[in-house]
Amino acid sequence: MAEHPAYPVGLRLTGRRVVVLGGGQVAQRRLPALVAAGADVTLVSPSATPSVEAMADTGEIAWERRRYADGDLEGAWYAVVATSDPEANAAASAEAERRRVWCVRSDDADAATAWTPATGRAGGVTVAVLTTEAKDRDPRHTAAIRDAVVEGLRDNTLVAPQHRTKTPGVALVGGGPGDPDLITVRGRRLLAEADVVIADRLGPRDLLDELPPHVEVIDAAKIPYGRYMAQEAINNALIEHAKQGKAVVRLKGGDPYVFGRGMEEAQALAEAGIACTVVPGISSSISVPAAAGIPVTHRGVAHEFTVLSGHVAPDDERSLVDWAATARLTGTLVILMGVDKIGRIAETLIAHGKAPDTPVALVQEGTTSAQRRVDATLATVGEVVRAEDVRPPAVIVIGPVVAVGAPTQKPQK
CATH class of the missing domain: 3.30.950.10 (Tetrapyrrole methylase, C-terminal domain)
Structure with a gap:
């Protein structure tokens, strides 16, 4: 098995039985992603960390407070073996092999039938990195590669052409207090996908320099008001560009709903039948x-x-x-x-x-x-x-x- 690279695949675990053996730090790291995937998780362990115990208390996972016993993997689709007992880990791994259950092991990756990649998410994409050579297996290096890719996707330095159709509408994005690094990941992604950005003076201005040349940037302070009140003119500009089928971002300082008149804009968009997404921001x-x-x-x-x-x-x-x-x-x-x-x-x-x-x-x-x-x-x-x-x-x-x-x-x- 070690002579061949692992075959990467994404498991769809919604509603399917997953067994985690051991309630320590490994389980604490792995459980949130399994719960987020919709898995029906059973933890088998005589003890657990406070965070893992809290997940059981809230009903996110089922917890059987005992040691592993043969038969625990019956009906499982996936197993995480992470106890502090090497003999129990080996026995559980053998049961997984008999039952054809994909199994990861925290103590011996070479004895496992599956490996957990270093994963990260950005812009609706999951990045998963696996080491192909056993001799090069270094979790720190794998995590560093993952982090570099994810950060590149988040800050738009790693750009791949998008062939999907953009959904027209308006996103009210809270840009945070001023430092461009303090905008949310989702806010930054929507900025990167925008056709039009209508920006406040107090928004993170440095982010505007990162936008592609085709993006139209409009300074909200310079919108011609004419017979309209300032806010009314901004509302009209949002509606006008959205009705042209464009993806519009209203970039605001702080949070859209903390003295930011975000609700006034959301109400105007709703009255005009324009789809609106609100992205909270860090309030100043x-x-x-x-x-x-x-x-x-x-x-x-x-x-x-x-x-x-x-x-x-x-x-x-x-x-x-x-x-x-x-x-x-x-x-x-x-x-x-x-x-x-x-x-x-x-x-x-x-x-x-x-x-x-x-x-x-x-x-x-x-x-x-x-x-x-x-x-x-x-x-x-x-x-x-x-x-x-x-x-x-x-x-x-x-x-x-x-x-x-x-x-x-x-x-x-």
Whole structure:
């Protein structure tokens, strides 16, 4: 058997019996993929790791708390032999051979009838890498090849022509806080497949340079508004391009539904009969503080965090925030779009009982190379913003957690 390469094949295990022997680290790694494949999984092991036990507790797998016994593989289509007992592994492998059950072994790959490839997924494609020569069998090398291929598919550096028909419609993609590496895998894939991209100013602009030349990139800030409101014009542009049969991506900063007017766009598309996909993004409300060394919650310091819009002042009749109730909160306040209003916001919070010496941090251009953090207190923040010339976009964090983190922390590149 060792003289010939393995024959690669994809197993369709939905509803089929799979037996896993041993509840240790190997099972912990293999079980999620088997469950995701729809297999009817039975674990046979006297003990299991906490993660494996949790899968049994939630009903994802059946667990027989005992050692392997001959006959356990009856009716199985596939078996994973991964106990700490070499004799039990050999016996189970022999049973698999008798019953013609494909069997992988964690302790002796040469004695197995099947090997588990290093797998990864990107853009609806499963990448599986197997070593063809026994003498070259190095799991680290195999995993490195897999990772290189998957990363190339994800960041569009490894491109293969697509011959399938694209589905016209609109994807509302949350681009994250600014660092192009913080967009989701799905968001990046949809960008790579787009015909038209309508981008916000706060979206990850570096990603636009990676798009193929044929992709039309539209700056949402420069759409001619005419007699329309800005948002109405953007909605119309999305609908117009989608009705032309194009795959459209609306690239937004942060998350589409966190002060991003994503639902307004989704509603307009639904009314026009346009298919819409929403891809969540990493919100700047939590990621930017984290990049600056500030946890929005911390044990013994803050058990809650509240995200507020500061685009209108507290005394503006359009404000929907109950500032009196907000001032009584003991957790963290995160304010977006509030740089030019922070002075009045701070005064209002103090007037309603918030301590003037409450720590405040302003993180400008968070997660990008231009990130900077400016610290103040509620009593001084208005003056500090002017003196330090803090400008949007900036995330404002108010509360004791500001003093927990490391002020010098920078984005990791």
